[in-house]
Amino acid sequence: MIQSAADIRRVFLAAGLLAVSACGEAPQQRAPGPAAAACTGLARPDMVWIPGGRFTMGEGARYPEEGPARVVEVAGFWMSRTEVTNAQFAAFVAATGYHTEAERDPPALAGAPPAMRQPGSAVFRVPTPDNLNWWGWVPGANWRHPSGPQSTITGRDHDPVVQVTYDDARAYARWAGLNLPSEAQWEYAARAGAAAVPEPVDAAGKPTANTYQGVFPVRDMGDDGYTARAPVGCFPANGFGLHDMIGNVWEWTSNAARPGQPANVIKGGSYLCAANYCARYRPAARQYQERDLGTDHIGFRLVDNQRPAPG
Numbered sequence: 001m002i003q004s005a006a007d008i009r010r011v012f013l014a015a016g017l018l019a020v021s022a023c024g025e026a027p028q029q030r031a032p033g034p035a036a037a038a039c040t041g042l043a044r045p046d047m048v049w050i051p052g053g054r055f056t057m058g059e060g061a062r063y064p065e066e067g068p069a070r071v072v073e074v075a076g077f078w079m080s081r082t083e084v085t086n087a088q089f090a091a092f093v094a095a096t097g098y099h100t101e102a103e104r105d106p107p108a109l110a111g112a113p114p115a116m117r118q119p120g121s122a123v124f125r126v127p128t129p130d131n132l133n134w135w136g137w138v139p140g141a142n143w144r145h146p147s148g149p150q151s152t153i154t155g156r157d158h159d160p161v162v163q164v165t166y167d168d169a170r171a172y173a174r175w176a177g178l179n180l181p182s183e184a185q186w187e188y189a190a191r192a193g194a195a196a197v198p199e200p201v202d203a204a205g206k207p208t209a210n211t212y213q214g215v216f217p218v219r220d221m222g223d224d225g226y227t228a229r230a231p232v233g234c235f236p237a238n239g240f241g242l243h244d245m246i247g248n249v250w251e252w253t254s255n256a257a258r259p260g261q262p263a264n265v266i267k268g269g270s271y272l273c274a275a276n277y278c279a280r281y282r283p284a285a286r287q288y289q290e291r292d293l294g295t296d297h298i299g300f301r302l303v304d305n306q307r308p309a310p311g
Contacts, residue, residue, distance in 0.1 A: 041158025041231025042082055047302075048241040049310050050189050052076035057187055058284050066284045074188045078304035079181065082232035082243050083160035083251065084172065086153045089143060092172050101165045102142035102294050115139050121163045122295045123147050124272060127217055134217040135295075143168075146229075146296045158231040160249045160299040166264050166291035169252045169300040178302040183255040183286065185303055186267045190246065190283035192239035198246055200224075200281045209235050209247030211281050216274035229271060229297075246281040247271060249299040250289070257288035264289060270297040 052075045061067035092098060102121040109116065120139040123146075127134050140149030143163045153159065164172075173179055181189070190198070200209040207213075207224035214221040225234070233243040250266040257263035266289045269281035280287060289298065 039234035042233030046081055047078040048081050050077050050079050050240055055188050060284050072184050076309050078307050079189050080301040083299045083301045085158050086161050087157035089161040092175050100168045102163050159229050162296050162299050163294040165294045166252055173302055178304050180254040181303040183253045183265045186253050187283045210271045211247045212272055212274035216277040249297050252300040262291050272297050
């Protein structure tokens, strides 16, 4: 069984697995959950100032790769209030003619099945008795069609853009004159100086982030209002004024996973993180993602390290 999107190529080639969608059946685009509010997302893609300081990185670790806890000092910087949206990414594509990696012919891989020789990307699928894998390679999946060619981002301007690789995110950042955050910047901003580690529910049990309620991967109850990506800014901001720093979509950072590995650190968890699996909707949580593989639950936000502090 595929354990993460980063394993998808390796598992497919080793075991000869094929997604159902690779045989011509397009995955269904999931609707908002039963408790969805009338949130259309933030229309102001501005940046907020994050004052520098010291913090304990890796504090509250629950998985080995999250520690050890260590004191880190971070200089002040500006950070996007939200994840980069479909509308913002569309403006970049319109201005530059950029084609994401999922829209290009994939690299030649020995033993790759026909579906993986076509442009496409990794898409989450609810397992079925006939296909127990919850990730599949879907030809035609890209940022315009996150779940496959029959899905669309029409009417979803304020959803976070997904199906973008590390290099896609860097290309957008260069065009905008900005940078991807370092892992330290990202975790510091997510903690927002709070004494307690942010959790996806408040003291009354009300959801404060877009995560997976239910038993993953069988059924997301949608108690937070969504069973897929939510428009950016639909959940309360943290102490620095940043939205969706945990949950919704994972976010690329500029830090490599380990020396010699073609992967980078992603942070924050996503709408697929559940209490019974992943539970990485915490600032200290981290995961490694292949740089050339996008998914429908990874996006990004940006930082400005050059702009002077306010005032």
